Amino acid sequence: MSSKIDGIAVLAVVLIAAVFAGEYFTYGHDTDRSASVSWDTGSVSYSVDSSGSDEYRAVLFDNGGYTPVDTLYIYADGTYDRYYSQACELSDGAEPLYMEGDYYVEQVRESLKIRGFDDVCIIDGEGLEDLLRTTMPSPSGIGVMVISYAVPGSVYSGGPDCLLVNWINNGGSLYWLSSEIGRFYTDGLGLHRAEGDCTAYFFGTSVPVDCSDGDSLSYITGKTVNTGFTEALCLKNSTTEFGIDISGLSGIQLGFGEEGYASISMVSVGAGMICVFAGGFDIDQLDDIGQVIASKLTCGSTFIELQRGKVTRDSVGGTFSFSASDPYLFIYTGGVYANFGACFHA
């Protein structure tokens, strides 16, 4: 049955070779992308380069004098799995959303890295306490992200006068994800539920949290808030579960929202900021986190203009004219699947 050269074997080898070629392009070949800007009085010119085929967006906005985060510390909770069930039992409304240990922390880091935000450190409870103490005098430009339903009791123990809240009021930025802000803390004795209105401890006033005991799907909405930023940054996460209503507070909301709640809320607190990302731990939220932090948005950001176009194995550019006092330009490629980003400040 077999001939000297078997056409079927040859075809098989060719197709296997195609897979290996794909392997090379997956791991051994990089697409080069870069961006540069040139600021002038009242205008900025930019240039985007790509050795591949991309859609770029240049988003111009004004931060109104607020200092954005340029160094981010992510708190990795080593007790996450240990107390997760207990936290669910102790929750009044919606249960904290689950994520897989250190994996999501790494994913946040990668999501920021591809957008040009490299200054990210992962810290444990002791590291968090140490950070807050050492940077307490001037925490401006430093962000702390809590990817857990609880923080260590050494920095917050269910009251307004604590290391974490004082640090924020001094100018630090807190990013909170996927659970009711401030509801739990942990110490050597285990998990504790903070009694009373814990949002007031952080914001200085009571802030409604969207965590009624409903199905996670019931929080999904297609209504945009702050449509300029939402469309310009291609924000995707469309659920408001654990989002906050910032009516009466100084700040901005982004993404999707309903009845005052939004998927992303950034609130001015003292000299600092609290940003709450609603919804579960998923790709949409990861991309939104990357977009918001890497673009250096703050609670005082105001959208100015978006320019977009194709950049195909070439270099393209454009110019904005503006009258903003504190302009930032975030350039990224890939649209809803952002694969490169760079932020520039005048």
Next chain:
Amino acid sequence: MPESPYFVKIRRYAGSIRHPLATVLAAGLAIHLLVMLLAMVYDSDYWAVVIRNINAGEGLYGMEGYYYTPVWGYMLGLVSAFQNACLSLGDSAVRVFEAIYFEASGHQTTATVTSVVFNYCTKVPLLMCDAVLAYLTYVLVYDMRRDRGKATLAFALVFLCPVIIGSTGIIGMPDTMAAMFMMFSLILLLRNRPFFAGMCFAMAALTKFFPVFLFFPMLAYLFSRNRGDLRAGCMQAAVAAAGAVAVAVAIFLPQILEGDLSASFQFITDRAGTSPVSDIFARLVGYTRIAAYLLVILASILAARFIYRSDREGLDRSLLKGSMVIMALCLLYPPATQYIVVLVPLLAYYIAAEDGVCMRSWWLLAIGAFIVFTVSLSTHLLPLAVHTGIVDLGSLMHFFDLWNAGPGVLTIWNITFVIGSVIQYSGIAVLLLTVYGADLKKVLEGRRTGIGF
């Protein structure tokens, strides 16, 4: 207007092609290309995420989005390279705010809608696999029967099968790649080329899991063919293993070097219901799945035993029949439609070369798949509505609402899905009953039987 002489020549040449395969191939290609206008946006969104991750220099597992063994991911890497080198696509997808409420339905769908061109880019390699898969079935039947009519029938039964067309054209799932390499490995084994057979077996098993259950039958075939010469059998098995290991090492090399090999097998734990937040139902489903596959392993060992004992004349047919039965048994745990793809070429072979009665199973699988694929037509049409305007988005939303209206779970969507799935499932059951009906009857009548594969 006078026709160009080149056009006239091409038309004459095309008109001179009389090979029956050409008609089936042309009809099949036309149907495939038309169906590829549709897309299961939930999966195409994931493929776009994977391509983004590759584009961003994160490989397959550096960022969230890819949950399978690497083979299909590498094909997406090839697609990405092609897009970067030759196309100017612009945005791969847009988030359609009006359709975001689709995501709240609980169905596997998304309002992030990939473009029609992007969908074609990811599906064309799969279409090529479909064509090769059908051709391999043709070759197998011809090798076994020396009858071009039967071989052409087998080709048509694969290339025109709604299971294949929908899996590639709508879902864009790589099951057809797994089936193709599985068929390569079987044909090359029959042709006494164990090294290449081993290579293709590894590719098949590393694309989609199911062909791995053919390990024992194929091993038994090798030893049976060399019965009386254990050394030759061992040598051939070693050569096949060398081919498989060489391919596996090459495929996993990036993950081995980066130390994230476990990420390649995440699909196993994902389906085992072992997450700390898995509820009792999810755990039950996961454990039942594991138990079902353990039973398939047991069945494959029994099949191997039967194949080993086959006489020399019937050995090839035993291997093919056993392979078909094992693939069918894999699907006894209720399958998603695309899983059935691995069964289709073996069933087509069996119908064309062995027993035409099994055609009724093909029909049941085809009708079931057609119904299942039309269940979520309102979301499959999203790329056409969003990126071409051929279909009105408002009409699609009305279509979606209508399909999901009803008391509780009694919606058209759910009812149609259940009907389609039951028909599909009965296709698998009928196949097994057709193959083993007579033996089963003897067992029920209390007579001894030698049920064999």
